[in-house]
Amino acid sequence: MIAYEYERKQCAHTYLYRFTQISNQSIAVLLILLWLAHWLDLILAAFGGLFLLLVCSTRKSRNQQFGHAVSKVFVIGDLILGDHESNWIFWCLMSLWQEEQETQKVSNLARGDGEQVLVNELKNCVLCHKNQTLCFIFCGKTANMKTAAAWIIAAASIASAASEPSRPRGVGPEFAKFYKDAESFTCISNPSIKIPFSQVNDDYCDCPDGSDEPGTSACSYLSPLSPSTRSDTTNKDQINVTQVLPGFYCKNKGHQPSYVPYTSVNDGFCDYDLCCDGSEEWAGVGGVKCQNKCDETGKEWRKKNESRQRALNNANKKRKEYTNEAQRLRKEVEDRINTLHTQLKASEIHVTDMEKELAEVERREKGKVVKSQGAKQGKMGVLVGLAKQRTEELRGHLVRVRQERDTSKDRVKELEAILSTFKEEYNPNFNDEGVKRAVRAWEDYAARDKSGDDTSAHDRDLNEITKTDADNGLDWESYLQTEGEDVEVLYEIENYLPKPLRDWVDQKLRDLRIMLIENGILADLSAEGGESSAVNDAKNRLKSAQDAVNSQRKDLESHNEDLNKEYGPDGVFRALKGQCISVDSGEYTYELCFMEHTTQKSKKGGSNTRMGNFVRFDKITVDEEVSADGKGLGSGERIAMRHENGQHCWNGPNRSTTVILACAEQNEIWKVFEEEKCVYRMEVGSPAVCEALKKAEIVKDEL
Template sequence: MRCQIIIAATFWSVCVDSRKIRGISLSYKRFYRERKSFLCIDGSRMVPFEQVNDDYCDCEDGSDEPGTAACPNGRFYCTNLGFRPHYIPSSRVNDGICDCCDTSDEYNSLTWCLNSCRNLGQRERADLEGRMRTLDEGLRLKQQLIEEGVHIWREKQTQLIELQQVAEDLQVKLEEHRRRKNTADRLREQTLMALEAEDNGPRRQNRTITSIFHQLDSNNDGSITVDEVQAKVAYVEDEERILSEDEAVALLGGGHQMDLTMFQHMLWNNLRSGDSIKIKGTHGALVGLVDEDPNIKAAGSAAERAAADLKKVEEAFETVNMEISDLTKKLTIDYGADREYLFMNNQCYQLKVYEYTYTLCPFNQVTQKDVSGTEVSLGKWGTWAGTPGNQYSQMRYESGEPCWQGPTRNTTVVLTCGTETALRSVKEPSKCQYIMDLQTPVACQPPLKQQGIHSELKRQGVHSEL
């Protein structure tokens, strides 16, 4: 009989103790030891211990009713063994809905709930293990991309040095070709001046007549024929029309051929005036056609070659300088502490969302294209915009095209850890302000974060509390 009394007393003591500490975490259990009185945790009031969890709120902070819904600001602790422990508002205690996966919040209701903590814990641990694997793989790939970035950086530095050397060599050539062109231009001018200084009478005229005659005499047989006139001579009003045979014969003085002497006294006069006929491909009269002089032609050809050579060198020099400017600009961009983001330069990533295709070209611009092909700028590369502790976690693209009755379009790119580099989502939380999620291995954090995940996994395998 005495044994039965002892057992009953022990059972009652356990039940009372269980009632008193329900909804309390281990770290707060010391405040709820069986005493004559209970001090509210905020120190505002002392109440008899019997009033703890009596379904009546005595403490302003609700600490006397951790296991009931009596206090509006109270909270109930879900132990959730096998899963993550957490607090819920005490108003949810015994409300017929299971909020704790271990069902401890519905201890005095008619609701039957299945304890799902083990399954939830298993799923979360599996998810965390997957995140760990992703992180480990991402960190491995990140190291490769860092090494690739170092290699690319060195290549670009070498390329810049080589281009600068090429530019110096072209500068020397440029000066040399300018001297050659100036020399050729002076020689041509001197030749012209020399010809102008010569006898301006028959001697010069004969040279011009002879030159035109040889130009018409295609087969160099000493005479101009009907066929040669038809091939080289045309009416001023209609150069495209080929002369008829009768028209060519008429120009040849009624015959079918003409020597230099006859040409000088007949056909030359018509060609010189340029009123009705002309040599195809020329403009107007031939009175001042001194360029047909062999010396003038030679000097002119030399000047033209010098000008063409100079133009080629100038174009090459300009192209190299543009490449130097572009490469220098790229080398001044901040590609991360270890230049891990350098591999993204000259790359673009696309994502289609409904009727729009979004294109992100890191360190350049962001665009949006609709199904009709209309493209809109959502911003140009601005700066890194992450937190002070992780500034390379966000990119900012600014000064895109203005919205209709709205602000200028801007885009924030959030970089997240992943095993490949790809756009994952595009959102527009406010008008013309876009947020993109770019997943990439180089956004994975160093092992310190990995240790935190290991700790979280380890903690969830045993009983723990917040």
């Protein structure tokens, strides 16, 4: 009898494992066939026996996956049978565990995903039937049609449940590996602490990290003031008393799974924003019953997510355009730097050549005996210069004296006209001796011979004298050239020498003259009379070459600074440099010019206030709400732009602005406010900080 009972258990156990591998579609087909043959119990019995032989060919155990299925077996069986005949189906399942599991352990397995009432039913089933030898239809006992159908549907539930890993309530799939051992449980962050598995989710905090209560709120307030735990009896320096689990895991089928804080588990409120299936209120505290709203929530989320994905795709495309433009601009800078390096080397060589040329011109000019125009030209040059100067002075005086003479003649004529009029109009009967004498004197003056007053010939002579030297055919330069030619005759002796000797003599003569000038024996006529045009031209060419080198060096330095300047991830902000965006807020308009500055403009007029100049990029962790239109920083690490050294605040520091950036489809300023005196914060959306999401990645929306 014992052997038979053991074989029956093993056979049924193996059958259950095999049956879990059959698809739901196959089970549905079998169910239809059984209903069509409901009047032939013999056919059912024969089918059962044949199926038993098939599935009992291999014996394997999957005890740990039956907990979830047992609850479905009870419900489905009770609905089909209409009574409690399904209880003995439970016995067939539970008898497989009797020799290996204790009743408490069965309870732990069942309460993973089933209801407490089913756990009690299972306990009763095991207690009431543990001494019976029921074998159901596959062990030789003929059953009616309703029982067979119940078994088929129950097996389908088992198959569905077996495909999912079994884990206690509230455990997320990433933590399921810590709950595989059905005998004991090891605290996740405190492996030295082990407890019986029956103490998992018993509403009492046994692990210092709370990992033994993933489905209750027992460990929600871990602190030194919490009730006594195992950590009170161990070395506290080696105990981790920080929550290791992120919260109560909600599957949220039809939507996105999430974690709920343990303080919200069984608190009597439905937290649909995080747990749309209401599973966090499994105990029904205060009679609350949370409905599963994941279908409608998921539908709403998917609709919004599609809109967000479109905006994100557009933003990513825009960012790619920015990145390509930034790379193109950087390439232009690199090419310009290479060009400037080449030009600068050529210009520096040119400057060196101009310096050599100037030195040679100065050396050549110092070696000349007769200096060119503008310098003193020896004795003849001095005499010619003095004569020319004296002639110009005399000509000037002569012209001035002639002008004075003409003026005096005009005045005399005017006086004569006055006296002539006086003589004709005075009254001779007026007995005035003074007047009479004056009239007689005028008559004597007028009677004199004036033939010698004709000055026309003298005027012609004066006209010729006062003409310029060029008009008179006097060329002072010819005297200088003649002097130069006379002196050059001294050098024509070199023409009778062989060329190597001639060059040597010429160079030695020039070197000798330069040495005599440098030692003060000969005067440096070039210093006294000014530099020659050749020297001036050479100096001008040198200055132009030096100016070109300085300009190219400044340009090269500017481009190197630009190339080494930080422009954010992938250098994307290079494409936005100088672009400005603005927003109205209160009495002011705030403006951000990327990579340059931030400005505050009063709507009432007046000058603008510089709020800071761009200094560097930074990263800031934020935790902000995102508005319904998607404009907000959200949570996590964000790129920030630091702007400092703005306009000085009265009785305060220089203004500064921190610009925090988040992904958006367009460049726009969302919010501006003053965190403290003259310290501003600007929240900005831009495609430049968007990162491409993987196709499989889905962002959870907080609804």
